[in-house]
Amino acid sequence: MALSREQLAQRVAQELQDGFYVNLGIGIPTLVANYVPEGIEVMLQSENGLLGMGQFPTDEEVDADLINAGKQTVTMATGASLFDSAESFAMIRGGHVDLTVLGAFEVDCQGNIASYMIPGKLIKGMGGAMDLVAGADNIIVTMTHASKHGESKLLAECTLPLTGKGCIKKVLTDLAFLEIKEGKFHLLERAPGVSVEEIVKLTAGELVVPNHVPEMQFPT
Amino acid sequence: MSGFNKVVNSYEEAMSGLEDGMTLIAGGFGLCGIPENLIKEIKNKGTKNLTVVSNNCGTTNHGLGILLHDKQVKKMVASYVGENEEFERQMMSGELEVELTPQGTLAEKMRAAGAGIPAFFTATGYGTPVAEGKESREINGRHYILEESIKGDFAIVKAWKADTYGNLVFRKTARNFNPMAATAGKITVVEVEEIVQPGELDPDHIHTPGIYVDRVILGNFEKVIEQRTTRPSA
Numbered sequence: 001m002a003l004s005r006e007q008l009a010q011r012v013a014q015e016l017q018d019g020f021y022v023n024l025g026i027g028i029p030t031l032v033a034n035y036v037p038e039g040i041e042v043m044l045q046s047e048n049g050l051l052g053m054g055q056f057p058t059d060e061e062v063d064a065d066l067i068n069a070g071k072q073t074v075t076m077a078t079g080a081s082l083f084d085s086a087e088s089f090a091m092i093r094g095g096h097v098d099l100t101v102l103g104a105f106e107v108d109c110q111g112n113i114a115s116y117m118i119p120g121k122l123i124k125g126m127g128g129a130m131d132l133v134a135g136a137d138n139i140i141v142t143m144t145h146a147s148k149h150g151e152s153k154l155l156a157e158c159t160l161p162l163t164g165k166g167c168i169k170k171v172l173t174d175l176a177f178l179e180i181k182e183g184k185f186h187l188l189e190r191a192p193g194v195s196v197e198e199i200v201k202l203t204a205g206e207l208v209v210p211n212h213v214p215e216m217q218f219p220t
Numbered sequence: 221m222s223g224f225n226k227v228v229n230s231y232e233e234a235m236s237g238l239e240d241g242m243t244l245i246a247g248g249f250g251l252c253g254i255p256e257n258l259i260k261e262i263k264n265k266g267t268k269n270l271t272v273v274s275n276n277c278g279t280t281n282h283g284l285g286i287l288l289h290d291k292q293v294k295k296m297v298a299s300y301v302g303e304n305e306e307f308e309r310q311m312m313s314g315e316l317e318v319e320l321t322p323q324g325t326l327a328e329k330m331r332a333a334g335a336g337i338p339a340f341f342t343a344t345g346y347g348t349p350v351a352e353g354k355e356s357r358e359i360n361g362r363h364y365i366l367e368e369s370i371k372g373d374f375a376i377v378k379a380w381k382a383d384t385y386g387n388l389v390f391r392k393t394a395r396n397f398n399p400m401a402a403t404a405g406k407i408t409v410v411e412v413e414e415i416v417q418p419g420e421l422d423p424d425h426i427h428t429p430g431i432y433v434d435r436v437i438l439g440n441f442e443k444v445i446e447q448r449t450t451r452p453s454a
Contacts, residue, residue, distance in 0.1 A: 047323065048249045049393045058453040064252065064443035065380075065394040071250040072447040082392055084399045084427075085249070085275070086331040089324030093344060112347075123311065123320075124302035130350065131324030134343040165347025165363075 001193045002174040003216075008142050010035045011172055011216055012101055015140060016042050023047065023092065023132060025102030026070045028142045032101055043077070045097055047128040049088050052080025069128065092128070093135040100136040102129060104143045104168075106158045109205035111168045111180045113141060114160035126163060133164030145173035145202050152204035154178070154185060175199050177216065184208050189216045226386040226436045227415060231261040234409050234437045238267050238374050241294075245330060245372030246274040246284060247401040250303075250446050253394030254283045255378040255411045257439045262376075263287055273297040273370050275326060275397055280306050282444050291315065297370065299323035303446070322350060325367050327400055332369035334403025334432065339368045375405025378441075379428070382412045383419070386433030387426045395427065402432045411439040 003011065009031035016022065016032075018040040024030050033053075036042055044053040046068040053068055054075035061075055068074045076082075091097055104115040113133055116126040133139060146152050154171065171178045176199045177189040186208045190199060192215045200207060228234050235258060238244070244262075248254030259278075262270075263286050272293050278285030287293050288306045295317040301307050310316035321329070322344045332340055341364035345351050355366040377398045380391035388410060390398055402408050415438050 046393070048252070049396050056449045056451045059450050060453065062445070062448060062450060063392065064445050065392040067250065067252050067393055067445075067447070070447065071252070072449040073445060074449075076392075082395060084390075084395050085323070085327035085397045086400050089327050093324050093342065117349075123308075123318075125298060125300035125320045126322055126350075127300040128323040130322035130348060131344045134346065135324075162348045 001191065003191045005031060007218060008172060008174065010218055011177065012140055012142060013037060015099065016040060017098070020098040021045055021051070021096065022099045022101070023097050025129070025132070027103050029101035029103065030070065043079075045088070045091065046074070047088050047092060047132075049083050049085060050074070050076065050080060051083070051091070052077040054080070089128070089131050092131050095135055095137060097136055098138060100132045100139045101142060102132060102139070104141045104163070105160055106153050106155055107141055107143070107168050107171055107180070108155045108158045109180060109183055109185050110157070111166045112158045113163045113168045114158040115163045117161045119161065129163050133167045139168055140170045140172055141168055142172050145175040145199070150202065152202050154203045154205050156205045175202065187213050189214055191216055192218070224385040224430065226430065226433055227384050228435045228437050231257060231437065234258060234435050235261045235265060237407060238262065238265065240267055241269045242267070242373035243271040243273065243371070245370065245375040245401045245404050246272060247377045247396065247398030248283065249275050249393065249396035251278065251283050251444045253378050253390070253396050253398055254278070255376040256283065256441060258376040258409060258411050259284055259286060262292070263290070266290065266292070268292050269294040271295040271297065273326075273330070273372060275299050275323060277301050277304055277307050279304050279446065288316070295319065297321055297326070299326050320350070327397060329367060329370040330397065330400035330404040333371040334400065337369055339366050341366055370404065372401075372405045373407070375401045375408040377402045377408060377410040379410050379412045381414045381416060381421065382410060382433070382436045383416050383421050383430070384436070385418050386410065386430030386436050387421055388412070388428035388433065389421060389425060390427050399428045402428050407434050408432055409435045409437070411437050413439070413441060
């Protein structure tokens with residue numbers, strides 16, 4: 001079975017480490033905040049100028065001056081700090097954020113990522129994504145492995161305009177967890193009940209498959 | 221105005237000198253921390269052919285989006301322009317020129333302009349459409365592109381409090397691009413929720429020193445929320 005949105009978030013959350021500063025992109029990455037393992041502390045960075053993002057506010061707590069990068073109202077966690085956009089991107093571009101999680105339309109086995117623009121269709125802009133992929137060392141891309149029509153999104157070469165070049169090393173899809181190195185995808189784990197054959201069939205870029213590919217583990 | 225007193229009493233005075241074809245830098249992230257009444261004044265004034273530099277272009281009916289109704293914007297420099305149908309329509313039809321700029325690069329372009337830095341190298345955008353036509357250089361094994369800073373003829377800014385000397389304090393995430401915008405305008409106009417006397421703001425807590433600020437006006441703010449998300453009360 002392909003992973004649900006919640007399972008994708010749960011699997012990413014297993015990569016969190018105690019003391020990590022983390023930037024979560026819009027969509028599935030945002031859900032990761034719901035699955036921080038017990039006993040560890042992480043601090044969420046929101047690139048519009050907040051380190052230590054808390055949960056959504058109650059009706060009484062809503063403050064128009066306190067939003068996240070998705071423009072949703074939020075609260076601050078204990079120990080939060082506030083700053084301007086240049087400071088925020090100094091953290092990001094200076095490599096101070098420990099983990100970045102973001103979505104993508106396509107990735108390829110050179111570590112390129114396309115996530116912000118479909119020419120002729122969707123032109124909304126890159127927001128902070130180009131800064132995040134260029135500045136972070138530890139990035140996890142979350143995405144679906146293939147389109148609804150079964151076309152692979154893990155390619156030999158991205159077809160859409162790039163968000164970043166040679167910057168992606170880890171990809172979590174609804175079918176598999178993969179690493180990118182030496183110009184190849186390497187299969188690390190598969191979603192529960194998903195066969196290696198299915199993953200191979202839906203991966204267009206060169207894929208290295210070890211003899212044993214463990215299933216992802218989820219707490220029951 | 222006298223001495224260091226930057227306070228003006230009308231929006232007309234606040235935006236006087238803004239002319240057709242000028243470059244306008246605006247603070248704000250989405251509709252958070254936007255100088256909403258200064259934008260309304262520009263709409264009323266009817267200034268045309270503006271190049272507007274701001275992270276976003278508001279929504280169809282709020283923020284900078286209202287300047288699109290009468291086609292006052294010739295070119296938009298922004299990082300994200302979703303959630304605005306009229307913007308999309310004008311962009312797709314070619315009526316509006318758009319320069320998509322990564323958010324961190326945009327903040328740095330303003331900061332650099334204010335600090336007298338004409339251009340800077342950044343890894344952001346290397347190998348992407350953003351790099352087209354720009355100089356690139358390899359430094360210590362990494363690739364960077366040269367990005368030029370952006371100076372505005374005017375900068376419009378929203379702060380929480382100012383003293384009459386133009387020292388500014390921002391509030392929560394309404395700070396965003398405002399401090400950089402304040403430094404990057406030849407004329408910087410700031411709209412605030414409260415004006416106090418010099419000495420009332422703790423000098424250690426001032427985010428933007430008054431040297432960057434030319435005009436201060438007291439405003440009433442609607443503060444529209446784009447995505448109101450809540451959790452149930454306990």
